Amino acid sequence: MNTTNKSAIVLFAHGARDPEWAQPFRKIKRLLEARQPGVAVELAFLEIMKPALADAVAKLVLTGYRSIKIAPLFMAQGGHLKNDLPKILDDIRAGHPGVELTLLPAVGDVDPVLDAITDWLVSATAG
Template identity: 50%
Template sequence: MGTHGIVLFGHGARDPRWAEPFERLAAKLRAARGATAGPVSLAFLELMTPDLPTAIAEQVAGGCVEITVVPVFFGQGGHVRRDLPNVIDVCRAAHPGVEIRCAGAAGEDDAVLDAIVQYCLQEAGNAG
């Protein structure tokens, strides 16, 4: 059985510090998956590198036969609904032997929203 890679896909920004929580997220995910699991990479839609085709090509070159792309976006606007499927199609055509799956936006997940609720309560000091 081949390796299963995960690519965390973010928007990208001009400020390099913007990527810090994505790096922390990737580190946490690597730790949670364990040392023998497949690679975890970052990829960006714009303004930062690598882009998604580059990140996927690197995972394929490294032996991945299955890749899950997780859009780390809060909303599902044009970027996730339109731009991303187009890029995924290009990647699938480039690597026909690799199963490339795309998850829904992480910010739509109920448990993620619940964690944000807890953060808001904490930041507001639970005041009524």
């Protein structure tokens, strides 16, 4: 199967000891897969949970994907996204020349998401 022109995305989250913590990310993965059956979606985590980002990317590259978006599902830009993630991406890029990795903004940098959070808080405080 030629998948070189197909898109893939990795949802990259912090990770936690509590298994339940991953539920929202699994739900977003299911929602994305339902909306875009042709786009491969993988989860990956910075700490504690598996797989690591490098392993999720390696799996996609092995399957033939050459253009992979990385979506950091973090509330905001801090040390994890500014310092840790660039190093991880540099290592991944060095191991997969010819694979294009595109980093998306953090959740908290996306205005429509902030609007949705605001809508929720307006309804919660009105109740």
